Amino acid sequence: xxxxxxxxxxxxxxxxxxxxxxxxxxMRVLAACLAGIAATxxxxxxxxxxxxxxxxxxxxxxxxxxxTMGQEAPAAGLGLFAVAALAAGAVGAGLAxxxxxxRNTIFMAVLLVVGMALLSELISQVLRxxxxxxxxxxxxxxxxxxxxxxAIAAAAxxxxxxxxxxxxxxxxxxxxQLEPERQRQVSLAxxxxxxxxxxxxxxxxxxxxxxxxxxxxxxxxxxxxxxxxVGLAGLFDLGYVTNFAVGAYLMGVxxxxxxxxxxxxxxxxxxPVSILAAMFTGLLLAxxxxxxxxxxxxxxxxxxxxxxxxxxxxxxxxxxxxxSQGILFIPKPNIGAxxxxxxQHLFYIILAASLVMxxxxxxxxxxxxxxxxxxxxxxxxVANAIGIDTTWxxxxxxxxxxxxxxxxxxxxxxxxxxxxxxxxxxxxxMNVLCIIIVGGMGSIRGMVxxxxxLIGVPELLREFAEFRFLLYGILLMAVAxxxxxxxxxxxxxxxxxxxxxxxAGGTPATSSSAASG
Amino acid sequence: xxxxxLSVSGLTMQFGGLxxxxxxxxxxxxxxxxxxxxxxxxxxxTLFNCISGFYxxxxxxxxxxxxxxxxxxxNKIARAGIARTYQNIRLFRNMTVLENxxxxxxxxLRTTWLGSIFGTRAARRETEEVVERSHAIxxxxxxxxxADRQADELPYGDQRRLEIARALASEPRLMMLDEPTAGxxxxxxADTERLLQRLRDERNVSxxxxxxxxxxxMGISDHIMVLNYGRTIASGTPQEIRTNPEVxxxxxxxxxxx
Ligand SMILES: Nc1ncnc2c1ncn2[C@@H]1O[C@H](COP(=O)(O)OP(=O)(O)O)[C@@H](O)[C@H]1O
Ligand SMILES: [Mg+2]
Numbered sequence: 001x002x003x004x005x006x007x008x009x010x011x012x013x014x015x016x017x018x019x020x021x022x023x024x025x026x027m028r029v030l031a032a033c034l035a036g037i038a039a040t041x042x043x044x045x046x047x048x049x050x051x052x053x054x055x056x057x058x059x060x061x062x063x064x065x066x067x068t069m070g071q072e073a074p075a076a077g078l079g080l081f082a083v084a085a086l087a088a089g090a091v092g093a094g095l096a097x098x099x100x101x102x103r104n105t106i107f108m109a110v111l112l113v114v115g116m117a118l119l120s121e122l123i124s125q126v127l128r129x130x131x132x133x134x135x136x137x138x139x140x141x142x143x144x145x146x147x148x149x150x151a152i153a154a155a156a157x158x159x160x161x162x163x164x165x166x167x168x169x170x171x172x173x174x175x176x177q178l179e180p181e182r183q184r185q186v187s188l189a190x191x192x193x194x195x196x197x198x199x200x201x202x203x204x205x206x207x208x209x210x211x212x213x214x215x216x217x218x219x220x221x222x223x224x225x226x227x228x229x230v231g232l233a234g235l236f237d238l239g240y241v242t243n244f245a246v247g248a249y250l251m252g253v254x255x256x257x258x259x260x261x262x263x264x265x266x267x268x269x270x271x272p273v274s275i276l277a278a279m280f281t282g283l284l285l286a287x288x289x290x291x292x293x294x295x296x297x298x299x300x301x302x303x304x305x306x307x308x309x310x311x312x313x314x315x316x317x318x319x320x321x322x323x324s325q326g327i328l329f330i331p332k333p334n335i336g337a338x339x340x341x342x343x344q345h346l347f348y349i350i351l352a353a354s355l356v357m358x359x360x361x362x363x364x365x366x367x368x369x370x371x372x373x374x375x376x377x378x379x380x381x382v383a384n385a386i387g388i389d390t391t392w393x394x395x396x397x398x399x400x401x402x403x404x405x406x407x408x409x410x411x412x413x414x415x416x417x418x419x420x421x422x423x424x425x426x427x428x429x430m431n432v433l434c435i436i437i438v439g440g441m442g443s444i445r446g447m448v449x450x451x452x453x454l455i456g457v458p459e460l461l462r463e464f465a466e467f468r469f470l471l472y473g474i475l476l477m478a479v480a481x482x483x484x485x486x487x488x489x490x491x492x493x494x495x496x497x498x499x500x501x502x503x504a505g506g507t508p509a510t511s512s513s514a515a516s517g
Numbered sequence: 518x519x520x521x522x523l524s525v526s527g528l529t530m531q532f533g534g535l536x537x538x539x540x541x542x543x544x545x546x547x548x549x550x551x552x553x554x555x556x557x558x559x560x561x562x563t564l565f566n567c568i569s570g571f572y573x574x575x576x577x578x579x580x581x582x583x584x585x586x587x588x589x590x591x592n593k594i595a596r597a598g599i600a601r602t603y604q605n606i607r608l609f610r611n612m613t614v615l616e617n618x619x620x621x622x623x624x625x626l627r628t629t630w631l632g633s634i635f636g637t638r639a640a641r642r643e644t645e646e647v648v649e650r651s652h653a654i655x656x657x658x659x660x661x662x663x664a665d666r667q668a669d670e671l672p673y674g675d676q677r678r679l680e681i682a683r684a685l686a687s688e689p690r691l692m693m694l695d696e697p698t699a700g701x702x703x704x705x706x707a708d709t710e711r712l713l714q715r716l717r718d719e720r721n722v723s724x725x726x727x728x729x730x731x732x733x734x735m736g737i738s739d740h741i742m743v744l745n746y747g748r749t750i751a752s753g754t755p756q757e758i759r760t761n762p763e764v765x766x767x768x769x770x771x772x773x774x775x
Binding site: 367374382385496 | 607610615616624630643
């Protein structure tokens with residue numbers, strides 16, 4: 001019964017947000033409620049009188065009963081229904097009329113409570129992982145969120161909203177006043193804490209969430225790589241899966257102990273080989289398309305993605321890479337006697353790879369090479385005319401971008417233990433491209449956020465797995481309309497020259513400082 | 518011949534049936550300012566595009582000092598020491614003012630992609646040098662206060678000067694400016710003209726200029742070339758051009774009337 005007023009409140013709110021001023025807003029809410037009541041009422045009366053079940057199987061008496069809140073006669077139910085609709089409309093309108101700060105706060109609180117309820121299973125699991133006994137019983141009873149907990153969570157949001165700006169202000173006031181040495185210590189401590197948190201994370205969240213995080217990490221690797229081509233150099237590469245496939249197949253072929261066994265080499269030996277092979281493929285595929293621009297490039301690279309999948313499927317290569325049977329018995333990575341068996345173990349390999357790539361990409365992003373890429377993105381002709389060898393620099397973008405995809409593919413193969421051609425579909429390229437567009441082209445923070453939102457969240461909401469691409473579609477449209485730069489747009493790169501040379505007292509080895517940006 | 522900086526001989530650029538540049542010859546000496554004038558559609562920009570390598574000329578030769586640069590790709594020509602600006606501003610719009618000038622120095626850079634990835638000492642030092650030089654150049658064109666702003670946020674006149682700064686950043690042997698005052702209001706025009714004078718006096722830059730402001734062209738040029746329908750109809754000192762009857766009829770006369 002609670003379900004019913006919700007869409008109405010939503011509708012009232014939506015209409016109000018579009019309204020230019022408040023008075024008109026009230027009128028609209030009223031109009032919306034009345035229209036909603038009239039339309040729904042007519043609908044109820046209609047399906048009660050005429051059976052349309054042969055067309056709409058769900059238009060059943062049960063639905064009528066539900067919509068009239070269990071009243072026998074639809075007419076009596078309609079009265080109740082109207083009251084509920086008005087009340088809901090009033091709630092929606094009240095939300096819209098209050099100051100944005102409070103509205104956002106309430107939204108966040110609702111989001112948190114609904115999120116907790118949706119993720120009840122997951123949260124219970126994590127809690128049981130960390131604490132002994134059944135700590136989850138404190139929060140949930142029979143899988144449902146306890147009302148008191150919901151209230152506390154909501155209150156926490158309000159407190160948080162009040163506190164955060166104050167903390168931020170204090171930090172912002174204090175930090176620049178500290179001595180540079182001290183500042184560096186603070187930033188180092190913050191980073192250290194972050195890394196420490198990441199290190200214990202798999203044991204805090206358990207095996208399932210570690211698996212989710214590992215997948216997020218693999219996509220992050222690909223997003224960081226493709227971001228070089230798309231985000232920095234402006235080259236729309238729709239065939240990124242090619243690099244992922246090359247990395248995966250090389251790892252599979254060279255390490256497996258199944259029918260395709262070739263040498264059963266060690267993971268760590270093959271890893272760099274996979275990366276180099278992916279780079280080499282990236283280089284080869286760049287050659288024919290390097291003079292294409294825009295749409296043509298996108299179509300051509302998309303073709304490569306399909307070619308690589310068909311090659312993997314082909315009988316011609318099947319003696320080597322297994323055709324549609326795929327490659328089986330790919331061993332997990334190991335160091336000596338220790339094998340990275342569980343998702344928690346594998347998380348560390350992916351974390352290490354991600355951190356290394358983050359450092360490398362961050363450097364490239366601020367470097368003179370990064371400037372050349374961005375110049376090509378903004379105006380290729382002029383970039384050429386100031387002396388940039390655009391052909392080479394674009395080839396370089398494809399090649400380096402491929403490295404990260406190959407790395408992700410290699411880890412993927414070893415993590416899964418088996419690979420099949422259908423794992424390397426166009427969808428992977430599309431997903432990675434979505435991450436870049438939604439996260440923010442050319443923005444490293446955007447890649448992280450984009451991967452969490454597009455890969456992490458759908459994994460958590462398994463019930464809604466079928467709607468994943470609906471979510472992508474909606475997000476893409478919303479971003480295109482409301483935030484063309486992505487959720488976290490790339491920031492302008494600022495360069496500061498050192499104000500004064502450091503006193504040359506220490507040894508050269510100790511003078512390594514933070515990034516040049 | 519020894520002090521000749523740029524020499525163009527028999528240059529022709531044919532677009533289908535149209536000879537946009539028709540058998541043009543000229544020479545420019547180091548340290549001089551040469552201006553090209555002529556009505557719209559005369560082929561001035563096309564001549565620039567041939568010299569900077571955007572078009573491969575149908576016929577003719579272009580030499581920078583002793584080096585033949587005919588038909589080289591634009592980046593090689595830029596590296597040889599020719600920088601240019603565009604009739605329609607073409608900045609790197611989404612990058613900062615500073616970055617635009619940093620990029621202008623491309624032909625002087627030695628940092629490779631490996632240096633960038635590994636953040637080598639040499640790469641870091643070069644980045645710092647580039648940033649410092651960029652600030653100095655921005656100060657020269659009076660744009661240093663805007664260094665961290667996005668290029669397309671600048672007012673129109675400043676964008677034009679930024680384009681000149683980007684060209685200047687490569688320490689070019691020859692700088693080609695295509696209508697640097699186009700679309701400017703009188704005060705911006707005066708600023709730009711002063712800047713070009715300073716380029717000559719303080720930086721000793723050799724300039725090849727397309728410009729419509731006759732008073733200014735007459736004042737600053739060592740040599741003027743008049744194009745009409747792709748052909749050189751006159752070439753000489755400002756004094757010679759001013760008194761050339763053909764020029765007066767084809768160009769000065771018509772522009773004096775409007
Ligand atoms: N890429 C091109 N293709 C065909 N015609 C061109 C091209 N570029 C310029 N033209 C033509 O060449 C002539 C000279 O143009 P342009 O050099 O831009 O003149 P100006 O710069 O002197 O005003 C014009 O008639 C123009 O239409
Ligand atoms: Mg022109």
